Amino acid sequence: AQKITQTQPGMFVQEKEAVTLDCTYDTSDPSYGLFWYKQPSSGEMIFLIYQGSYDQQNATEGRYSLNFQKARKSANLVISASQLGDSAMYFCAMREGIWQGGKLIFGQGTELSVKP
Amino acid sequence: GAGVSQSPRYKVAKRGQDVALRCDPISGHVSLFWYQQALGQGPEFLTYFQNEAQLDKSGLPSDRFFAERPEGSVSTLKIQRTQQEDSAVYLCASSGGPSDHNEQFFGPGTRLTVL
Numbered sequence: 415a416q417k418i419t420q421t422q423p424g425m426f427v428q429e430k431e432a433v434t435l436d437c438t439y440d441t442s443d444p445s446y447g448l449f450w451y452k453q454p455s456s457g458e459m460i461f462l463i464y465q466g467s468y469d470q471q472n473a474t475e476g477r478y479s480l481n482f483q484k485a486r487k488s489a490n491l492v493i494s495a496s497q498l499g500d501s502a503m504y505f506c507a508m509r510e511g512i513w514q515g516g517k518l519i520f521g522q523g524t525e526l527s528v529k530p
Numbered sequence: 531g532a533g534v535s536q537s538p539r540y541k542v543a544k545r546g547q548d549v550a551l552r553c554d555p556i557s558g559h560v561s562l563f564w565y566q567q568a569l570g571q572g573p574e575f576l577t578y579f580q581n582e583a584q585l586d587k588s589g590l591p592s593d594r595f596f597a598e599r600p601e602g603s604v605s606t607l608k609i610q611r612t613q614q615e616d617s618a619v620y621l622c623a624s625s626g627g628p629s630d631h632n633e634q635f636f637g638p639g640t641r642l643t644v645l
Binding site for chain 1: 563565571572573574575578586589619621623633634635636637638639641
């Protein structure tokens with residue numbers, strides 16, 4: 415079974431508008447971390463935002479926020495005020511357990527295109 | 531400051547050749563990971579080092595894949611007798627900095643094409 419599911423292969427958004435990228439996850443471990451990474455066409459994975467399973471508040475980093483709904487096992491990424499430079503692949507990932515050295519499990523990704 | 535670097539950036543190999551991919555992690559990072567990313571897919575875990583110790587190699591697809599990090603810094607991923615299905619981008623990541631959630635910092639990857 416997929417541990418990380420991203421159901422949107424591609425998304426379009428108008429410049430300056432907000433967009434939500436969906437991510438659901440599956441784990442029986444009560445301790446886990448959720449990450450979002452951006453991968454531009456250059457190929458490098460860029461860390462965007464992190465949410466811990468015990469965090470009470472949704473994470474925010476600048477224009478990025480994470481809509482964390484623990485009961486529904488979803489961790490959607492919200493990008494506000496989209497910019498042309500936001501066009502890239504976006505990956506949701508999970509690290510299981512409390513050990514912070516653990517491997518990441520990635521979803522299939524969502525390709526975001528920002529239109530001028 | 532320098533990020534994670536990988537070399538070569540591109541490698542073309544004939545089927546059956548051996549290849550070696552290098553990763554230079556961020557200085558001082560204890561943890562080092564290798565991932566394989568097939569075209570149009572998310573990265574998949576291959577192996578993990580803590581300093582020089584290989585603590586998890588559960589993702590290595592076959593015994594043709596071998597990784598080492600002998601001095602706890604630079605790591606090499608070696609693929610013997612390459613096959614066409616080995617064609618992918620190989621990503622290296624390191625972590626262990628001061629962040630409390632220990633995000634992994636990725637290199638630019640090595641794109642391997644096996645003909």
